[in-house]
Amino acid sequence: MVTTEWLADAVASGRIRWILDSDAGDNRDGRIGASAAMAIAARVGTAVSSVSGLYDLQGTAAAIRAAAA
Numbered sequence: 001m002v003t004t005e006w007l008a009d010a011v012a013s014g015r016i017r018w019i020l021d022s023d024a025g026d027n028r029d030g031r032i033g034a035s036a037a038m039a040i041a042a043r044v045g046t047a048v049s050s051v052s053g054l055y056d057l058q059g060t061a062a063a064i065r066a067a068a069a
Contacts, residue, residue: 002034004068012061021053040067
């Protein structure tokens with residue numbers, strides 16, 4: 001299960017920096033919580049203009065947690 005807390009922890013520890021949200025928040029891979037986590041990541045991350053749907057999450061762990069609350 002992918003939760004926003006798991007994502008925030010992974011970002012804070014440096015395990016995840018970049019995400020590719022190819023469906024613009026409509027994650028269809030069936031993992032519970034993935035859609036919500038990806039939508040928040042896309043909202044708080046910095047979009048990379050050269051790649052559609054790519055977001056830089058460095059330094060956003062607190063913002064991910066706050067957005068999930």
